[in-house]
Amino acid sequence: MVPLLVRAKMAAGVAHAVPWGISLDGLLASEIRGNTKAAARMAGTDYEPYSPDTVPEDLDLPLARCPGDGAEGWHWAATFAYPEDAVPGPHVQYWSARPDQQALDQMSAELPALVSERQGRYRSRVMPLPLTVCRHLVWRAVGDPAAVAELLAPIVSIGKKRSAGHGHVLSWEITEQPDADPWEFAHLHPDGSLGRTAPTACLNAADDVRTGGEGQMGLRPPYMHPACRAQVMLPAT
Template sequence: MMILCLAISLPGREKLMQPLSVTAYLAGSIALARPSDISLDGLLAYQVLRRHMGNDFYTHADGREVLCFARLPLEMRGEIPEAVSKLQTGDVWMNPRQGIIDQSFWYWSCSSAQTVVAARQTQYWNKRFDTHPALSNHVDFGGRVEKVIIENGRYKAYHMPLSTLITDKIVWYAYGNLEEIRTLLTPITAIGKKRSYGNGMVMRWSVEPMEEDWSEWKEQELMRPLPGATALHWATRGAFDLEHRAFRAPQWHPANQAMCLSKGRRDAVSCV
C-alpha cells in the first residue's frame, strides 16, 4: 500500500493554523486513571460530529461497525494515505464488514494532556437494588414465586472504585485554527468520567496563540505518542520508551492504537 507522507490541512485553513495552548480550568477534581487520558482531538471530534449530524448523532450506527470521519481544525501529520486526506466530516472512514480499515499512522497535531496533579484519591460509586422488606408489596411477580437476582444480570449490585485526580487545570499544545477550536470547546462544561457526580467540571476554556509549536516536542521532550516510521526512527536511537498506545481519535478504536514512542528526550539519544 502506497503511503503519502505529508502534513496536510483543508484548503483555506492552512494560513489560519498556528501554534496554540489550550487550557481547561477545572473546579478541582477529574475522574481519570491517568492524567494523559483526556485527549484534545477526542473532545474536538465529538463536538465536530455532533454539530454535523444534529439529532442523528445519537441514533447513528455503532462506531465499531461504521466509523465516520471528523475533520478537525488541527493539522494532520504523519503517514497520511491520499484517500484519507480527502475525507470530509461525516464520510465513512472505517467499515470492517466492507474491509475498510485505516491502518496508516497519521495523527492530529496536538499534545497529550499536561496535568500537574496535586493529589489523588479513590471514590466509590454504588448501584444496589433496594431489598427492604417494606418494598416487597411493590414487586409484582404475577402470583409466581420469584426473586430479584442481584449477583448478576440487570440488577447486579456494584461497589466500584473511581480514581480521581485533584488539579485546577489541564493544558494541551496544538497547531490549529484558534477560533474554530475555541468555538468547539466553549460549550463543553465537564470532561472525564462520572461528570454527573460533579467530577471534571470546566469553569472556563482558554485558547491562546504561542510563538513555538509544542504539539509534538517541547524543549526536546516528547509531548505525545508518535506512531509509525517516526517512532521507529527515534526508538532505534535509544532514550525513548515504546508503549502500545492510542495516537489519534477516537482513542478506543483498535485501528487507532499501535506501538508508539511514548516518552523521552531528543537530546538524550545515543547517536544521530
C-alpha cells in the same frame, strides 16, 4: 494553523480511566459529532452510529495533521491533557450501584422471586474512581485558534462521572504561541515527555523523549474503535 496552548480551569480536577489525560482531538471530535447528531435530530433524519465492523470517517478538525509514518499512520497535532499544579495522589473515590427491584418488576413481564445482588448482571457494585486533582489542565496543539475556541466553549465538563460533578470546567483559555516549535506542540507535554500516542517515526529525530513504552492504542479519534488502533508509542505517565 499556529501552535496553541489550551488551558482549562477546573473546579476540582477530573476523573479518567486510562493512565494519561483526555485527548484534545477527542474532545473536538466529540463536540462535532454531538452537533451533527443534534442537526440530524432536528431535521428528522437518521444518524449512523459508529460500528466495529466499519472504518469510521475522519472528521475535519481545526487542527494540523502530523504525517506520522505515512499512509494511515497520521495523527492530529494535539496532545493529551497535562495536569498543571496537580495535587500529589493517588486520589481515589468510590461509586456504588445496586438494582432497583421495584423498577425491574415494572419493566419485566416475568421476574424471578429474587434478583441476586451478589452475582450476575444485576449484582451490586462498588467501584474505584481514580481522580486527578488539579487547578488547570493544559493541552498543546497546532491549529486554528478561533475554531478550536468555538468548539470548546460549550463544553462544561469532561472525563468520567460528569453527572456526579467531576471534571467541571470553569473556563477555557486558548493562547497562540507563534514562536513555538510546531513539532513539539504536536507531540510533547510542557515537561518534555511524550504527550500523546504517536508512531515511532514521529520520534526518530527527537532525543531522549520520555515515553510510556510501546503498545496497541488508538492513534486518532475515535480512540477506542478497533480500526483506529495501531502499534504506537504511549504517552509518559
